[in-house]
Amino acid sequence: MNMYSYKLLLSIICVNFNNIVCLSKFSLDSSNGKVIWTLENKNRSISVQGSVPGGVYSDLQKSGVIDDVLQGSNDVLTRWVAYDTWTYTGKFNVSGENLEHAVAQLVLEGVDTVAYIELNSIPIGSTDNMFVRYVYDVRQYLQIGENELKFTFESPVKFAKARSDKYFTAPDCVPAVYNGECHANQIRKMQASFSWDWGPAFPSVGIWRPATIEFFNAAVIRSLMTYTEKRDTTWFLKTKVYLQTGENVRRVKGNLSVYLSVDGHQTFKVAKQLDVSTKDDGTVEADIDMNISANVITEWWPNGYGEQKLYNLLIFLRTEEKDREISYKHAKIGFRTIELVEEDAALIFGNDTRAGHGLTFYFKVNGYPIFMKGSNWIPSNILPEIGENRKTIDNLLTAAHDAHMGMLRVWGGGIYESDYFYRRCDELGILIWQDFLFACSMYPVDSKFLTTITNEIEHNVIRLQHHPSIAVWAGNNENEVALRGNWYNTNSEFEKYKSEYIKLYVDTIKPIVEGIDPGRRYLVSSPSNGRKSEEDGYIAQNPYDPNYGDTHYYNYLADSWDSNIYPKTRFASEYGFQSLPSIATMRTATNKTEDYHVDSNYSKHRQHSPAGYSFIEAQINRRLNLDKNDTKYFEKFIFYSQISQAMAIKAETEFYRQSQTNWYTMGALYWQLNDVWQAPSWSGIEFGGKWKMLHYFAKSFFAPVLVSPRLTKTGDVDIYLINDRFVPIIEAKIILDIFNWSTLTPIASKSYPADVGPLNARKQASYTLWNADNKEEIFLRFSLKAEGVDCSPYNYLFPVPLKSAKGLKNPNINIAVQKMDEHNKFEIKINVDTVVLFLWLEAESIDGKFENNGFIVTEASFNVEFTTQSTISAKQLEKLITYQYYLH
Structure with a gap:
């Protein structure tokens, strides 16, 4: 039975059967036209239309009280909003039929953050956590006809300050360069809303997720959980159902049934009778078990390793009171096993001491060790209600999928994302490392x-x-290493803070997670030494020990293109470098030409990382030649920053992928995937969705099959073959072409036999380069010829910094465009007469995307696809395409 059949069955039951009614939901969302919301400040000098879901900044912007919050310095100029008291008032009508129900519950999926709630001038409750659902019994307060629901929001900044005065906990404030607010750790709202080194402060308030009033007589299904276990040829599925009743209902009687659709158009059904008393809070939990043959189940796999098969699970509750009711809940579930393996490294490496001592740290999915390729996810918008936008979520997650990513880390300073976000991750095969929201x-x-x-x-x-995409829970972001490293001058009170750390993450959070979800690993912190940190009392002497757990690594002082600078790790869960967003994206924040300088007030305001521009400049200058007197210095600074970022992350990522072979490094999640505003950051995708060079490069350095060179400290080139497939590569050839900078024809070529096992990386050969007397005149290109391997991208190695390269010529570039058969797709044909470095194509005024970009051009002619939703001819597009490249 498919989902359409389920909904049809439900409608037939609800409409056609005598004395059976379904749960009645009255949406309080402003979009339904039945509720009129207003927003006022404390002295009522401002009164505008409010939105639910919504927030104060977005509502004030829509009403014209404030300008675009992401323009110029508006993050600071609108900060007064966060210091005022704001009231959302909604007026709606309730019918006599509604009030015939025994229970009416106000269900709030998300309130940001500290609010006092009144219904018809009667206090009904308060909120203090934007990450939880609040449910209030309101039957006795509702009246036939017009009702008034009021939320009075306290200033989050003032609330945090008042709590800090009473319960001070380090740190006091963020660095001044953040232009932020203090004491975010005292309030349970998005920590980044008080600012971060990559984002502005917008300490919003509002009803940021849907709000409803539910009318019923007996009970409703609030939540469900699923536990799957495979034994031999059978999958065992346990479904835990969470029911809720009203204050005046203390017993639930009825039939609970579970339907599961499986392969072969089959549907399994299991039911049980309920006759149970509620808990004091009006809730009831019920379990239903189901056994399913593995023959009718297709396992769920991460992106690139197999299908992402999901199955419809529908739960019905049919109560047996005088007024019989139906409540239901639907989910899509996947069947897969996942394990975080932390075992003695000697079991893998034996007597090979090069891999160190300690424990492994890798994910095994459906019995196979999988190298996790991916990035870190921050909120898709600094205003959480806008971050729920499905188009934005789709674009970002699809971009991650298209770059071969199989894991994203939802970072601990953001939010627990929407149900839609996790559902799309399920569908795209993107596993989620889920931090709890402490950072x-x-x-x-x-x-x-x-x-x-x-x-x-x-x-x-x-x-x-229940989402198969959830891979692991982590207690916090960087708090163990912050305490051990004295980031906030806590050494004088180390034992106090250690005790509080353990009380929160170990004594409070750990038993909750392991009690509810025993099938997934709970890590106390990230980074940490994993199991070893726990054995050492949860605050390791060195939380960055390369023999254990995961690491975060940042180094802006060394040569970031040199893979030899990067330390070993079992799992790299954070690493990155900054770059600037494109001019096109900057234009959405400022149109003042005086802002387009590195040392402008605008640029300084947008750079929240201390010494950020100097680090970017130093990285550029180590490898590229950029003249400060160039009339296009700023444009080149932006472009070169993106080149430098892409090449640095490429070098570090390939180092980690290569290190499978001698250190069992099994994860590379770079910082960060996305952006919240138009500013320098570590992102690979700019705010608005435009890909930086980094994200295009990720399509190659995360490719399932890759020839990956490493220039060693001795000057030799070690050549690795990386294989992320379930089948070995045998009897293959690695082709090494040697080019000089002035010709498209290799001056020499070498061939090496190659083979590598499944899900593995192996060094294949070494090429002696250290004694070459013409290193400034040449570079190396690597490719693979192997039966059964459809695509393995070219890879390149530059023996010397590009600023020292001799022979680079100014190219002649010809671009021709033709329409493809597929709707809104164009083929761009590019002809060149010499080697071109980092050829970057733009079609700035067109909403579209190139399939690849940032090319190292070593062929006279090549094609690239361009996709757009705009109506445009091939000739028009051809005239609009511009390009730039590196040439010193």
Whole structure:
């Protein structure tokens, strides 16, 4: 039975059967036209139309009270918004038929953050955590006809300050260069909303997720969880169902049934009778078990390793009270096994001491060790209600999928993303490393704080647990290493902060997660030494020990194109370099020409990383030649920063992929995938969705099959073959072509036999380069010829910094465009007469994307596809395409 059949069955039951009714939901969203929301500040000098879901900044911007929040310096100029008290008031009508139900519950999926709620001038509750669902019984407060629902929001900045005065917990404030607010660790809202080194401060308030009133008589299904286990040829599925009743209902009687669609157009059904008393909070939990033959199940795999087969799971509750009701819940689930393997490294390496001692740290999916390729996800918008936009989520996740990513780390300073986000990850095969939302701070542990944290963890683990994309839970981002490293001058109170750290992440969060979701690993922190950190009392002496766990590594002082600078690690969960966004993206933030300088007030305002521009400049100058007197210095600074970022992340990522062979490095998640505004950052995709050179490069350096060279400290070139497939590569050939800079014909070529096992990397050969007397005049190109390998991208190695290369010529470039048969696709044919470095194509005024970009051109002619939704002819597009490249 497919999902359409389920919904049809439900509608037939609800409409045609006597004395059976379905849960009645009244949406409080402003888009339905039935609720009129207004937004006012404390002294009522501002009164505008409000939105639900929504937030104060977006509503004030829509009403014209403030300008575009991401323009210029508006993050600071609109900060007064965060200091005021704001009230959302909604007016709606309730019918007598609605009030015939025994229960009416106000269900709030997300309130940001500290609010006091009144219904018809009667206080009904308060909120203090934007990450939880609040449910209030409101039957007794509703009236036939017009009702008024009011949310009065306290300033999050003032609230955090008041709590800090009472429960101070380091650090005091963010660095001044962030232009942010203090004490984000005191309030359970998006930590980055108080600013970060890559984003502005917008401490918003509002009802940021849907709000409804639900009318029913007996009980509703609130949540579900699924536990799958494979034994021999059978999958065992346990479904845990969470039911909720009203204050005046203390018993649930009825029939609970579970339908599961499987392969072969089959549907399994299991049912059980319920007759149970509720808990004090009006909830009931019920389990239903189901056994399914593995013959009718297709396993779910990460992106690039197999299908992402999902199965419809539908749960019905049919109560047996006088007024019989139907409540239902639908989910799509996948069947897969996942394990984070932390075992003695000697079991893999035996007596090979090159791989060090300690423990492995890798994910095994469906019994296979998988190298995790991916990035880190920050909120898709600094205003959380806009971050729920499905088009933005689709574009970013599809971009990750297209770059062969199989894992994203949802970073601990953001939000628990929307149900839609995780569903798309399920569908695209993107595993999620889910941080809990604590980042770069110590956190208080007073009883009120721990109570709201308990609710937060329980709610979100239950909400997300059924998704096959969830791979691992992590307690926080960088708080273990911050405490051990004295980031916030906590050494004088180390034992106090250690005790509080353990109380929060170990004594409070750990048992909740392991109790609810025992099938997934809970890591106390990231980075950490994993199991070894736990054995050492949770605060390791060296949380960056390369023999254990995961690491975060940043180094802006060394030569970032040199893979020899990067330390060994079992799993690289964060690493990165900054670049600037394109001029096209900058134009969406400022149209003032005086802002287009590195030392302009605008540029300084947007750079939140201390010494950020000097680090970017130093990275550029180590490898590229950029003249400060060039009339196009700023444009080139942007372009070269993206080249430098892409090449640095390429070098580091390939180092980690190569290191499977001698250190069992099994993950590379670079920082970061996306952006929240138009500013220098570590992202590979600019705010608005435009790909930087880094993301195009990721399509190659994350390719399933890759020839990957490493220039060693001794000057030789080690040549690795990386294979992320389930089949070996045998009897293959690696082709090494040697070019000089002035010709498209190799001056020499060499061939090496190659083979590598499945899901592995192996060094194949070494090429002696150290004694070459013409290193400034040449570069190397690597390719693979192997039966059964359809695509392995060219790879390149530059023996010397490009600023020292001799023979580079100014190319003649000819571009021709023709329309392809497929709708809105064009083929761009490019002809050149010499080697071209980092050829970058733009079609700036067209909403579209090149299939590849940032080319190292070593062929006289090549093609690239361009896709757009704009209506345009081939000739028009041809005239609009511009390009740039590196030439010193």
